[in-house]
Every structure is written in C-alpha cells, then in structure tokens.
Amino acid sequence: EVQLVQSGAEVKKPGESLKMSCKGSGYSFSNYWIAWVRQMPGKGLEWMGIIYPGDSDTTYSPSFQGQVTISVDKSINTAYVEWSSLKASDTAMYYCARLDDTSGYYSRYFDYWGLGALVTVSS
Amino acid sequence: QSVLTQPPSVSGAPGQRVTISCTGSSSNIGTHYPVHWYQQLPGTAPKLLILDNHNRPSGVPDRFSGSKSGTSASLAITGLQTEDEADYYCQSYDSSLSGYVFGTGTKVTVL
Numbered sequence: 001e002v003q004l005v006q007s008g009a010e011v012k013k014p015g016e017s018l019k020m021s022c023k024g025s026g027y028s029f030s031n032y033w034i035a036w037v038r039q040m041p042g043k044g045l046e047w048m049g050i051i052y053p054g055d056s057d058t059t060y061s062p063s064f065q066g067q068v069t070i071s072v073d074k075s076i077n078t079a080y081v082e083w084s085s086l087k088a089s090d091t092a093m094y095y096c097a098r099l100d101d102t103s104g105y106y107s108r109y110f111d112y113w114g115l116g117a118l119v120t121v122s123s
Numbered sequence: 124q125s126v127l128t129q130p131p132s133v134s135g136a137p138g139q140r141v142t143i144s145c146t147g148s149s150s151n152i153g154t155h156y157p158v159h160w161y162q163q164l165p166g167t168a169p170k171l172l173i174l175d176n177h178n179r180p181s182g183v184p185d186r187f188s189g190s191k192s193g194t195s196a197s198l199a200i201t202g203l204q205t206e207d208e209a210d211y212y213c214q215s216y217d218s219s220l221s222g223y224v225f226g227t228g229t230k231v232t233v234l
Binding site (some may be wrong): 035037044045046047050059061062095097102103105106107108109110111112113114115116 | 125156157159161163167168169170171174175180210212214216220221222223224225226227228
C-alpha cells in the first residue's frame with residue numbers, strides 16, 4: 001500500500017526556520033516525483049514544487065522559487081520542504097503528494113497524498 | 124491567482140446531476156495537456172478522482188465522469204449523494220508558467 005507520512009503540525013514565530021518531512025512507503029520511492037502543495041486557510045490548492053528522489057532534480061513554481069527549499073534523502077525515502085525565515089503568510093496546510101503519469105511530464109497527476117501538516121506562524 | 128477557472132459553487136438535490144466546469148487557455152488545457160480532477164472532503168486531503176480527462180482510478184464510482192473540449196473541461200456527478208459534498212479541483216500543466224496548475228475549486232452542496 002502506497003503511503004506518504006508527513007511530520008506533524010507546527011506552531012512557529014515569524015522569522016523562525018522550519019523543515020517538514022514526507023516519508024514514502026509501499027512503492028519504489030526513488031522512481032516517482034514528489035510534490036509539495038500549499039492550501040491556505042479556506043483557499044484552494046497551490047503547487048509549490050517537485051523533486052525527483054532518484055537524482056534530486058527539483059523544479060519550483062515561480063510563486064515559491066526562493067521562498068522554500070525542497071530536498072530529499074532517498075536513503076530513508078523522505079522528502080522535505082524547508083523555510084529559513086517564516087512569515088505569518090506561510091500559515092497554511094501543506095501536503096506532499098506523489099506524481100504519476102500515463103504519457104510523460106506534461107500529463108502528470110497527483111495520485112497519492114499525505115494527510116497534510118498544518119503550519120501556524122504567529123507572534 | 125489560478126489560470127484554471129471553476130465556478131465557486133454548485134448544488135443539487137440527491138439523485139440529480141451536476142457539472143463543474145474548468146476553463147483554461149491555449150497555454151494549458153488548449154494545448155492538449157490532460158486535465159485531472161480531485162475531490163477534497165471536509166477536513167481531509169485531496170483524492171484523485173479523474174485522470175487524463177476521463178479515466179477513473181480504481182475504486183472511484185462511475186457516477187463521476189470527466190470530459191474535455193477545446194480550452195475547457197468538465198466533471199459530471201450523476202445520481203448525486205450526500206457523501207459527494209466536497210470541494211472539487213481540476214489540474215493540468217501550463218506551458219507559460221512551466222508548471223502544474225490547479226483550478227480555483229468548486230464547492231458542491233447537496234440540498
């Protein structure tokens with residue numbers, strides 16, 4: 001059974017750093033892209049970026065480039081998203097998701113999702 | 124701001140048919156990139172509902188169907204049930220943004 005297990009909810013102050021994790025199991029972790037998706041309170045889904053665990057190839061959404069760092073440790077089947085200095089506007093639910101496709105890069109969809117992790121940034 | 128536009132809400136009585144539109148442009152849906160749909164039940168993570176415009180993953184009831192034409196796509200729910208109350212999102216790829224994009228989301232209410 002494919003599972004993506006995310007680290008827990010976090011409460012942080014503005015300016016603090018944070019690294020969240022997403023551990024995959026039940027499939028060949030190195031061979032599937034992992035994405036991070038943000039959902040701000042009461043809002044829709046936003047794609048943040050993707051990483052290929054096999055070679056750490058990473059692509060960021062233009063909206064998130066420079067705002068977060070996505071990384072992976074394939075030896076422990078875990079992907080990460082990291083903030084160096086959180087802002088109140090980073091308060092959101094964050095999901096990791098596995099990407100699959102039937103016909104290449106442009107046809108990818110998010111087939112398995114983690115349960116999400118709520119990040120609250122408040123002074 | 125999403126490049127895929129959906130109606131904020133749709134509603135229907137149990138047993139009725141509702142459709143949700145997803146309107147894009149020539150840099151996404153109109154470039155023959157497939158459209159996928161997700162269901163997000165209240166307080167839960169999204170779930171893949173339709174892939175590649177009209178295909179249902181294993182376990183998804185055939186009450187859910189998808190279609191695509193030109194720069195738009197649609198999700199139809201027939202025989203609406205109370206458990207279908209959720210937010211629904213379309214998703215595709217956008218060549219101008221060089222990335223994956225989600226629709227604005229549609230809340231389905233069962234009256």
